[in-house]
Amino acid sequence: MVINLCNHDLFLREMILLDTRYKVDTSVSDHWLKIQEKVDRMILQLKGKSPHKAGLEGIYDHRSDDWWTSGFWPGILWIMHDLTGKDHYRQEAWQWDERFEQCMVRESNLHHDVGFQFLPTAVIKHTITEDADGRRRGLQAASFLAGRYNIAGNFIRAWNPLSDKELWNYHNVGWAIIDSMMNLSLLFWAASEIRDPRFSHIAKAHADTVLKHFIREDGSVCHIVSFDPETGQFIETIGGQGYGPHSAWSRGAAWALYGMANTYRYTQEERYLEAARRVANFFIASLEEDGIPLWDFRVENPENEPKDTSAASCAASGLLEIAKLVPQAESERYELAARRILETLTENYGNWNNPQQQGILREGTGHKPAGENVNVSLIYGDYFYVEAYAKLMGWQHRIF
Numbered sequence: 001m002v003i004n005l006c007n008h009d010l011f012l013r014e015m016i017l018l019d020t021r022y023k024v025d026t027s028v029s030d031h032w033l034k035i036q037e038k039v040d041r042m043i044l045q046l047k048g049k050s051p052h053k054a055g056l057e058g059i060y061d062h063r064s065d066d067w068w069t070s071g072f073w074p075g076i077l078w079i080m081h082d083l084t085g086k087d088h089y090r091q092e093a094w095q096w097d098e099r100f101e102q103c104m105v106r107e108s109n110l111h112h113d114v115g116f117q118f119l120p121t122a123v124i125k126h127t128i129t130e131d132a133d134g135r136r137r138g139l140q141a142a143s144f145l146a147g148r149y150n151i152a153g154n155f156i157r158a159w160n161p162l163s164d165k166e167l168w169n170y171h172n173v174g175w176a177i178i179d180s181m182m183n184l185s186l187l188f189w190a191a192s193e194i195r196d197p198r199f200s201h202i203a204k205a206h207a208d209t210v211l212k213h214f215i216r217e218d219g220s221v222c223h224i225v226s227f228d229p230e231t232g233q234f235i236e237t238i239g240g241q242g243y244g245p246h247s248a249w250s251r252g253a254a255w256a257l258y259g260m261a262n263t264y265r266y267t268q269e270e271r272y273l274e275a276a277r278r279v280a281n282f283f284i285a286s287l288e289e290d291g292i293p294l295w296d297f298r299v300e301n302p303e304n305e306p307k308d309t310s311a312a313s314c315a316a317s318g319l320l321e322i323a324k325l326v327p328q329a330e331s332e333r334y335e336l337a338a339r340r341i342l343e344t345l346t347e348n349y350g351n352w353n354n355p356q357q358q359g360i361l362r363e364g365t366g367h368k369p370a371g372e373n374v375n376v377s378l379i380y381g382d383y384f385y386v387e388a389y390a391k392l393m394g395w396q397h398r399i400f
Contacts, residue, residue, distance in 0.1 A: 028392045031346050035386055038352065038360055039080055043092055045358050046073065053366060054377035058357035066103040068113035071096070072383035075120025075399060079390045082128055082397055090129075097122035097137045104140060111160050112148060114141040115183025120383070120399050123189055127397055135193065142190035145183060146202050153232030154205040156180050158224070174229035177240065178214050178221055178252040180206060181259025185400045188266040200266070207263045207272060213237075214256065215275055219282025220248035220297065221256045241367050243296040250293035251311035251365075253283045258318025262400055264325060276322050277330075283315055284337045291344045295365040306374055308365040309349050310381030316341040317388040342388055351377070361385055 050070045051060035063070065074096035081089035100117050103110050110117075118141035126134035148157045155176035184203040191200035213225045213234060223240030227233060242249030260276035263269075286297040288307065293315075295308040319338035323331040351357035359377020366373025387399070 028389065031342075032389055032393055034346075034350075034352055035360070035389060036080065036084065039076060039089075039386070041355060042073075042358060042360075043077075043088070049073075051358075051379045053364070053373045053379070054357070054359040056376070058351070058354070058359070058377070060358045060377070060379070064109075065099050066108040066110050068111075068116055069379050070100065071117035071120040072379045075124065075383050076386050078120060078124045078128065078399075079386055079395065082124075083390055083393060083395050093121070094125070097125055097134055101137050101140070104144070109160055110144065112145065112156055112158050112177070112180050112183060114145050115186035115400075116380075117141070119183075119186050119189070123186070124397065124399050138186070139190055139194065142186050142199055145186055146190075146199055149202045149206070150174070150227070150229060150232065152230065153209070153227040155209045155225075155227060155232075156183075156202070156206045157229075174227040174235070175224055175238075176206070176209065176227065177224050178210065178249075178255050178259075181210055181263070182255050182400055184259060185262050185266070188262075192266075203263070204267060204269075207260070210256070210260075211271065211275055215260075215279060219253075219278040219280075221252045221279060222246070223249050223252050239369065241369065243299050243369070247299070248282075248286070248297035250283070250286075250295055250297055250308055251314065253279050253293075253297075254311045254314035254318060257283060258314060258321060258400070261318055261321040261325060265321070273322075273325055276318075277326070280315075280319055280322055280334060280337075284319075287341075290348065291340050292349070292363075295368045306365050306368065307363050308381075309345060309361045310364040310366075310378045310384070312341050312345060313361065313381050313383075313385035313388060316345075317384045317391065320388060320391045338388065339392070342385070342392075345385060 046060060049060060049062040050065060051073055052063045052067060052069045054060040074093045077089045077093035081093060100121060118138050122134040122137035125131050126138060150157055158175045158177040184207060187199040187203040191197055215221055222237045222245060223242045224238035226235040226238055228235060237245040239245045239247060242252060257276050257279040260272045264272035264276060287293055292307045292309060292312045294302055294305050299305045316338040319334045323334040345361060349362050351359055351362060360382040361377060363375055364378035364381045366378060368374055
């Protein structure tokens with residue numbers, strides 16, 4: 001089922017239809033116990049690895065500390081410690097921000113995703129424990145991210161030059177991506193922490209560029225936008241990890257609805273909440289029959305395409321954020337949609353009974369156009385799944 005909804009009444013009718021098809025989860029605490037058991041097993045299996053994806057064999061790989069997903073596993077550990085008070089989670093999580101700091105002082109590939117790395121490690125560590133080194137490292141990462149801001153185009157530059165010069169050209173320096181919406185929280189946190197609005201100015205400027213060039217009227221989202229790095233002029237949209245430049249990459253929509261909700265939470269400026277609503281309505285209306293999205297909502301032959309549980313879990317956590325920011329009449333709808341997604345993930349996509357499968361969720365899709373990481377467990381999918389359930393359990397220390 002793919003329905004495009006552009007107004008409030010149609011959205012409400014769709015939610016009523018959904019209510020006849022899905023069971024709302026009333027056993028959050030039971031699911032949380034399953035998550036605890038799973039994470040405890042992962043600690044023994046991962047043994048300090050920095051995981052990204054677990055293929056068909058179910059074993060998580062090990063990536064370098066500067067890889068963009070390196071913060072999600074320690075982020076899970078900090079959430080578990082914060083909610084349970086159990087010290088073994090804290091012990092496993094403690095040293096990760098120190099590891100990441102080493103990437104700041106040696107040659108590395110850190111880029112726009114330092115928020116994904118330092119928010120779930122240094123910043124949450126400082127928030128929970130008041131650790132001074134965590135605060136210092138978080139502020140250092142925020143300064144690094146702010147340094148990637150292109151003042152002519154009002155965007156945060158994505159990625160770094162490739163080592164293969166034939167694949168890299170001048171215009172790649174002018175690329176921005178929708179994923180960066182999730183990294184803006186690092187800048188907002190820094191602005192609040194040291195009372196320096198320069199960080200929030202950059203975050204808002206980038207968010208406004210996303211409003212103008214990434215999010216369409218119907219709520220669909222593109223992945224990459226290219227700008228002239230000298231003049232800041234818009235050049236084109238690029239499909240990236242989506243099906244094409246005019247398609248609707250589902251994880252991009254999840255990044256957008258969650259990131260815009262966060263930006264509103266920090267700024268209280270209504271245009272960001274309106275954008276979060278618009279993308280959320282499109283996302284919910286475009287879900288498949290079981291409530292889990294395809295990797296792109298506009299593929300030509302959807303019956304032959306994989307789903308993406310990482311998009312589902314990220315969107316669910318973002319929908320719970322939106323539910324806290326809108327009036328109560330709307331709030332119930334967004335929370336209901338999030339709960340349905342989480343229930344389906346738990347019942348149909350969870351690795352609960354096969355201990356050799358190290359990931360929490362199956363059927364994530366990383367980069368379908370490149371044929372990379374399709375139908376696998378993805379650590380960021382696992383992270384946002386845990387984060388969403390933590391919110392339903394009453395967790396208050398937001399990371400993003």
